[in-house]
Amino acid sequence: MESKIHQAAAQHPTAEIHVVMTEDELVKKIPQLNSARFFDELESTNDFAKSAFKLADLSFPFIIFTSTQTKGRGRAGKSWDSSDGSLTFSLGISSAECPIPPPLISVVFGLAIANTLNRRCDIPICKIKWPNDIYANGKKVSGVLIESVPANHRGIIIGCGINANNSFLISSSSNWVATSFADETGKEIDIKELMAEIVEAFFFRVNEYLTICQDFAMIPEPVLADYQAIDFLTDKRITLQIGKEIIVGSYVGIRVDGAIQLEVCNEIHAFHSGSIVKIES
C-alpha cells in the first residue's frame, strides 16, 4: 500500500514535517518492526490495527500511523481526536513474542513515552499517572489505550496519542487540563522521529523486562524504580471510581503487579481497575 502522505503534504503546508520519514525507513530504523502503514486520515488507528490483525493483513510487529484521527477513543469511549501536529499511532504486537501481561505492557509503554519526551527537555517535565497517562507540568499531554483481540488471535494493540506540536494555549475553557509538548517547551518535534524513538524505547524496555524477569507478572525492579522516579501521584490524595463505587485514599505507589495502592482507613488496598476521577495535593 502506497503512503498518502505526499498527497497530504501537498494539501497542507504544515504537513511538511510529516514527510521526513517513509514507511520503509521506519521499518529499517527499528529492527524489531516488520511493517508500517502511514495514512493522512483514519477514524481510529486502533480499529484499523485490530482489523489488520484479525485478517492477518500485516506481519507484526507493525505500526499504523495517521496524521489525523477522527474517531479516536480513550477509556470508556471518551474521544481522543488528533489535530494537526499531534502524534497518533498504534503498535500491534504478538502476545507470543511479548509474553508480558497487557496491563503491565500498559505501564511499560507509558514509561517509554515519558522517558522519550523527557530526553527532549532541558529539564524533565513529564510524569506518569497510573497506569499510563503522561502529564507535563501538571497537564495531560499523552494517553495510551491497549486492546487485546480475542485469545485465538493473540494480538495486542497499543494505541498512543500525544499532543506534540498542536496547541491548547488559545483554549477558552478554564477547566481544560490538556497541554502539548510544544506549549510546555516551546519546541516543535518531528512526530515520526518521536514515534520511532518511543517504539524503540518500548522494545528496549520489553527486552530488559524479559531478560531480567523471573516472573513476567511482576514489574522488574529497574522498571519500577524508573516509574517511581517520575510518578505523578506521589503524595497525592486520590479518588478512584470503579464502576459506580468511589474509593478515596492516599496514594502509596504502584505494586509490583501494576496495581494502584491506596491507604484507606489506615489500611493499604490495591486495585487493578478503575479510573482516577480526582487528584488532590
Added chain:
Amino acid sequence: MSNENASDVKVFDVDTIRKFVELMNEHELTEVDLQQSDQKIRLCKKDLVAAPVAQYAAQPAPAAAPAAAVSDTPAADSANISVVTSPMVGTFYSRPKPESPNYVKVGDSVSAETVVCLLEAMKTFNELNAGVSGKIVEILVNNEDAVDVNKPLFKIDTSQ
C-alpha cells in the same frame, strides 16, 4: 485532543466524608451507604469482613490475553447451561463504545468465537469470547460493574 477532564466528575468531598465518619464513631455504626445521583460511597469500619474496599484488595493480576472461561453447570441449572466467567479482575463493559448496542442480549445465539463483552484493567481492554455455542439465557452483571476472577458473567444454553 483529549476530552477527559477529571475535575468534571462530582464526588462526595472529603469534609463531608469526615463528618460521616465522626457520626459513625459517635453512634457506633459499622457501615453507612451514601448516594448522590448515581454515585455512591459505602463507609465501613476496617474490621468488617465484607468491606467493599477490601473485596478488590487481594486479587491476582490480570492475565495476558484472557481466554473465555466456561465453568460446569451450577447445581441449580440444567445440564445444558454453561456459565461464562471472568478470567480476570477488572471492569465489565457490555458494549464496545457507550453509544453502541450491547455485544449480546438474552436470546441471542452465539458461537464459541462470538465476542460477548469487554473486560478492562489498567486501560487494557480485552475482548472475551463466549467459548461455547448456544443461546444466551441470562446476563449476570451490569455494564461497568467491577468483576473478580471467576465472577459468573453469562449463562448459555448449549442445547440450543
